[in-house]
Amino acid sequence: MSARPWYCGRFAPTPSGPLHFGSLMAALASWLDARAHNGEWRVRIEDTDMPRCPAGTSSVILRQLDSFGLSWDGEVLYQHQRNDHYQAALDLLRHTGYAYPCGCSRKEWQRFPHYPGWCREGNLHPDRPPAWRLRIPHSAPDAQIGWHDRRMGAQHWPLAELSDVVIKRRDGWWAYQLAVVVDDNAQGITDVVRGADLLDNTPWQLLLQQHLGCPTPRYLHLPLATAANGQKLSKQNLAPALPDQVDTIRECLFDAIDMLGQCPPQALRSAPITEQLQWAVSHWQVSKLPSADVIHDDTGNRASSL
Numbered sequence: 001m002s003a004r005p006w007y008c009g010r011f012a013p014t015p016s017g018p019l020h021f022g023s024l025m026a027a028l029a030s031w032l033d034a035r036a037h038n039g040e041w042r043v044r045i046e047d048t049d050m051p052r053c054p055a056g057t058s059s060v061i062l063r064q065l066d067s068f069g070l071s072w073d074g075e076v077l078y079q080h081q082r083n084d085h086y087q088a089a090l091d092l093l094r095h096t097g098y099a100y101p102c103g104c105s106r107k108e109w110q111r112f113p114h115y116p117g118w119c120r121e122g123n124l125h126p127d128r129p130p131a132w133r134l135r136i137p138h139s140a141p142d143a144q145i146g147w148h149d150r151r152m153g154a155q156h157w158p159l160a161e162l163s164d165v166v167i168k169r170r171d172g173w174w175a176y177q178l179a180v181v182v183d184d185n186a187q188g189i190t191d192v193v194r195g196a197d198l199l200d201n202t203p204w205q206l207l208l209q210q211h212l213g214c215p216t217p218r219y220l221h222l223p224l225a226t227a228a229n230g231q232k233l234s235k236q237n238l239a240p241a242l243p244d245q246v247d248t249i250r251e252c253l254f255d256a257i258d259m260l261g262q263c264p265p266q267a268l269r270s271a272p273i274t275e276q277l278q279w280a281v282s283h284w285q286v287s288k289l290p291s292a293d294v295i296h297d298d299t300g301n302r303a304s305s306l
Contacts, residue, residue: 007039114163
């Protein structure tokens with residue numbers, strides 16, 4: 001087996017719809033960081049929740065990445081094919097006491113800030129199929145988990161503020177937190193570059209990495225792109241899909257490089273995508289990323305119109 005590269009990044013979209021400008025920024029930043037470090041960049045399709053993933057959307061996403069010149073290394077990994085790997089991880093967590101079954105419904109505990117742990121000691125509802133939760137250690141009230149974010153600096157998260165997050169749903173679908181840790185380890189991911197909306201997921205993932213014996217990647221959480229009205233660019237907010245015409249793709253790619261704070265020269269706007277990407281790789285600097293956690297187009301002519 002060949003040795004893993006010292007840098008391996010990834011882009012892991014959920015195929016609930018085509019990529020939009022916000023997802024392009026995340027993919028581009030991850031790709032640039034990998035290529036600037038002479039590393040590998042992998043693509044993972046996070047389709048554990050198949051009912052949310054229309055048929056054919058994964059192929060659309062891959063074509064979009066290809067049209068923007070964001071080539072990947074190795075085979076694409078599809079989470080819906082990895083049930084046995086997630087089950088093995090859950091079995092290990094159960095054996096070591098870090099996972100427990102839970103029969104509570106969200107409606108029953110919605111008045112609490114997070115799940116209160118009613119089933120931690122085995123008090124299950126006998127007539128309900130259980131979900132499985134990660135047991136958060138509460139041995140010390142001031143216990144924290146910490147890490148260093150490459151843009152945001154030192155992060156410290158009190159364990160008391162974490163709920164016992166679901167890692168397998170009662171309907172049988174695998175939850176994001178467990179799947180992402182298992183797959184980052186399987187793909188040899190050393191660096192995770194993603195949006196700041198996932199920052200608060202990191203403590204759970206660090207705990208799972210510790211319990212499963214997985215190495216912890218370096219993390220870089222990007223500012224979130226918003227439309228002119230302040231809404232996050234997302235599929236839930238009906239952000240438009242990326243363009244598919246050559247001239248518009250060039251302008252869109254230029255805008256993404258610019259919004260990532262890399263200050264491309266205006267002459268690059270109409271350049272071929274290969275030239276734009278070559279410039280962006282050679283000039284990529286994490287220190288130039290916007291310091292704000294939310295960025296938007298002040299003119300209303302860029303993120304809001306893509």
